[in-house]
Amino acid sequence: MPRRSIFGLSPRPARRAAASWATALLLVFGLLASAQGAEKRSPVPSANAAQIEKSIERGLAYMLQKQNKDGSWGSATHTKDLNIFAPVPGSHQAFRAATTALGICALIETGAADTNGAARQSLERAEAWLLKNLGHVRRADGVAIYNVWAHGYGLHALVEMLRRETQNEARRQSITNLIYQQLDLLRRYESVDGGWGYYDFRAQAKRPSSDATSFTTATILIAFHEAQQAGIKIPEDVRKRAYDSIIRQKKNDFSYDYGEYLKMRPMMPINRPGGSLGRSQACNLTLRLWGDTSVTDTVMLEWLDRLVARNGWLDIGRKRPVPHESWFQVAGYFFYYGHYYAALVIEHLGPEKAGRLKGPLAGIITSLQEKDGSWFDFPFYDYHQPYGTAFALMTLARCRGA
Numbered sequence: 473m474p475r476r477s478i479f480g481l482s483p484r485p486a487r488r489a490a491a492s493w494a495t496a497l498l499l500v501f502g503l504l505a506s507a508q509g510a511e512k513r514s515p516v517p518s519a520n521a522a523q524i525e526k527s528i529e530r531g532l533a534y535m536l537q538k539q540n541k542d543g544s545w546g547s548a549t550h551t552k553d554l555n556i557f558a559p560v561p562g563s564h565q566a567f568r569a570a571t572t573a574l575g576i577c578a579l580i581e582t583g584a585a586d587t588n589g590a591a592r593q594s595l596e597r598a599e600a601w602l603l604k605n606l607g608h609v610r611r612a613d614g615v616a617i618y619n620v621w622a623h624g625y626g627l628h629a630l631v632e633m634l635r636r637e638t639q640n641e642a643r644r645q646s647i648t649n650l651i652y653q654q655l656d657l658l659r660r661y662e663s664v665d666g667g668w669g670y671y672d673f674r675a676q677a678k679r680p681s682s683d684a685t686s687f688t689t690a691t692i693l694i695a696f697h698e699a700q701q702a703g704i705k706i707p708e709d710v711r712k713r714a715y716d717s718i719i720r721q722k723k724n725d726f727s728y729d730y731g732e733y734l735k736m737r738p739m740m741p742i743n744r745p746g747g748s749l750g751r752s753q754a755c756n757l758t759l760r761l762w763g764d765t766s767v768t769d770t771v772m773l774e775w776l777d778r779l780v781a782r783n784g785w786l787d788i789g790r791k792r793p794v795p796h797e798s799w800f801q802v803a804g805y806f807f808y809y810g811h812y813y814a815a816l817v818i819e820h821l822g823p824e825k826a827g828r829l830k831g832p833l834a835g836i837i838t839s840l841q842e843k844d845g846s847w848f849d850f851p852f853y854d855y856h857q858p859y860g861t862a863f864a865l866m867t868l869a870r871c872r873g874a
């Protein structure tokens with residue numbers, strides 16, 4: 473049986489069957505339905521400041537209530553009949569570390585830890601867990617390299633923690649040491665061709681022999697940039713190889729191949745604009761941050777507009793339990809990921825150029841909040857609500873001032 477992945481299409485032949493007749497028929501019917509409903513589609517309602525703050529408050533309450541006793545978020549419980557390939561214990565150590573890192577970022581970036589005593593205590597517990605456990609995360613086995621997500625989002629969280637710590641020099645040094653360890657691990661688990669993937673179905677070598685995926689690599693390179701801005705010395709050779717891997721996956725319309733193993737199939741649905749909708753925001757921002765002048769303001773704004781206007785392509789895949797079964801082979805877990813990186817693009821462009829998109833982006837997010845205050849886009853053990861909620865909170869924090 474094909475192995476299921478939370479983070480993407482497997483390069484094995486069984487996963488490539490997603491481009492079969494069944495997918496082609498789904499795509500045709502989807503395009504027909506889209507064309508028939510295009511004139512009836514109403515504009516995305518914008519969220520106002522009060523709605524954004526109320527939604528953030530409910531989301532934060534969920535995160536505080538859902539936090540594990542040890543300070544982390546997420547667990548290997550709530551399994552379903554169709555579970556992703558996740559060899560134990562390494563996969564779940566990586567998933568929990570990545571989810572906890574996102575929870576830390578949400579508490580910091582919303583400002584909750586500065587104004588809310590309960591949130592501040594929650595942050596302290598989560599930071600203590602991350603400092604104790606992140607350094608022990610490794611690949612689960614020769615195939616599963618989910619740990620790269622823990623290193624990437626762990627790096628992002630550690631940089632946020634470093635910026636906040638201004639008094640305790642010993643603690644700053646501990647955080648800095650862990651940052652450099654994560655950079656070393658990212659070098660160790662770098663693909664032989666540069667960048668990062670999360671499977672090695674080839675040689676299962678000490679240095680992964682599999683191809684990088686565009687969005688994984690973009691996620692980590694954005695964290696590299698944040699670290700560099702905080703005064704951390706980034707490994708330039710690793711960064712350059714990763715950057716080059718995204719350049720090789722960039723298409724002329726600024727959609728991006730899912731992974732390098734698909735670059736010779738540019739018109740495969742997942743590689744077309746509808747399939748790239750959740751990736752192009754992160755990839756465009758990455759290349760822009762690291763000097764690609766072809767990613768202009770116009771390009772970034774066009775893809776932001778597409779995300780709002782064509783949001784249905786991502787939304788149809790939201791909450792589906794099987795990855796890549798939706799139109800354009802979109803997987804559910806791209807939904808809140810894609811919107812978060814859209815918010816980073818808006819922040820990068822500034823209010824004069826992109827401020828008009830804050831309201832619609834916030835409107836999408838607030839309208840999808842669950843009754844318990846959470847957000848989720850893909851049923852995934854017990855990690856999906858914490859990571860979905862963290863992404864949503866970080867997105868809404870950047871939509872303030874809409």
